[in-house]
Structures are given as structure tokens and as C-alpha cells.
Amino acid sequence: DVKVTQSSRYLVKRTGEKVFLECVQDMDHENMFWYRQDPGLGLRLIYFSYDVKMKEKGDIPEGYSVSREKKERFSLILESASTNQTSMYLCASTEGGLWNTEAFFGQGTRLTVV
């Protein structure tokens, strides 16, 4: 059973804290993505990675960074959490070089910054 696993379902953090969201996939996928989901806005791409140590900015990278040291793990980092980063965060992975295959998603992390 293929899996994308996010480290936490729910997180509550204080303003100014450094926050790490971890994502691990066991499908040997090249591509990994971090999305943010807000009501009425759908899923917006924060960052993605198409190889180890490679990263590309998505549509809303400000306030975030990422790390991909191993193929199976993609971390999203909030350097200094702010209340406007309260949201649902979804990690996804896809096979490399193929545009006609679906993405597999983690269960989501609902982050609240107080």
C-alpha cells in the first residue's frame, strides 16, 4: 500500500517559532510538493522538488523554506511562524518525468499559529 506520511495531523505553535513539517513517501517518487489549502482558494503550491537537494519556488513561497536531503523526505520549514500561516498543509508526491500520473497525498497537517 503506497503511502505519503506527514509527521503530524494537528500542530499548535506560537508566533515567532520555527516550525518543521515533515513528509515521507515510500514510492521512490522523484517529485515532491508542499501545498497550502485555505477555504475558497483551493490548494496553492508553496515549494516543490524534483530531485534530492533540488527545490523550486511555487506560487506562494514567502515565509517558507524547504529541505530535501533524501529522496523519500521533503521538509517544509516556517522560519518564524506568523498567524497568517495558520492553514492546512498538504504534501504530495508524483513519479518523475510523467505528467499523466496522479499525485499521492499525505493526510494533511492542520497548523494553528497563536
Add this chain to the structure above:
Amino acid sequence: AQKITQTQPGMFVQEKEAVTLDCTYDTSDQSYGLFWYKQPSSGEMIFLIYQGSYDEQNATEGRYSLNFQKARKSANLVISASQLGDSAMYFCAMRGDNNAGNMLTFGGGTRLMVKP
């Protein structure tokens, strides 16, 4: 650049009736794929159906079918015989052949509510 538009923020449907969820897209890619995902209240994203830009026939998966009209750039999801368990958010998405990582671009979603 890719763009997906879902114009129905919320919809009601009577149980056992069919419902169509609208999706229009814009892309400059020659080859692309269109996807529909379901997100129940639990939050996970469930892949429902895929349509390739060169597929001549509309995709079907059980009660789900995709009404693909390439000239109109639309990819509407049709759910037949709605069930209470179909109540969820539905997202239309696309991937193209001309961007690094072949990233998935999503629409804003439609919340479907099935009435008993």
C-alpha cells in the same frame, strides 16, 4: 502558466440524482492531464479520475465520468446516482508536459452536499 477555474463554491444534490461539477482550464502545454480529487471532511485527498488531453473518449470510473470538451477547455465531473458519502470537497487539477516537476495546479474547489 496553468490555471484551473471552478465556478461553483457549493452545490446541493438530492440523493440518487446525478450532479455535474464544472471545471475550466487554461494552459499553453501541448500535452496535459486533467484530474479530479475528492476531499472528505477527514482531509485526505482521494484521486477519482483522469483524462489525458489526447484521449478521444471521455474517462469513466464507476459512478464518475469526465465530460471533456477540449475546444471549450472544460473538464466537468459527472457523478451519477449520488450517495450521502459523496458529500465532500471536489478539486479539479491539471499537470502539463512543459514545466519542471510536472506540478499539479488546482482549482478553488466545489463543496458538494448530498441531501437525503
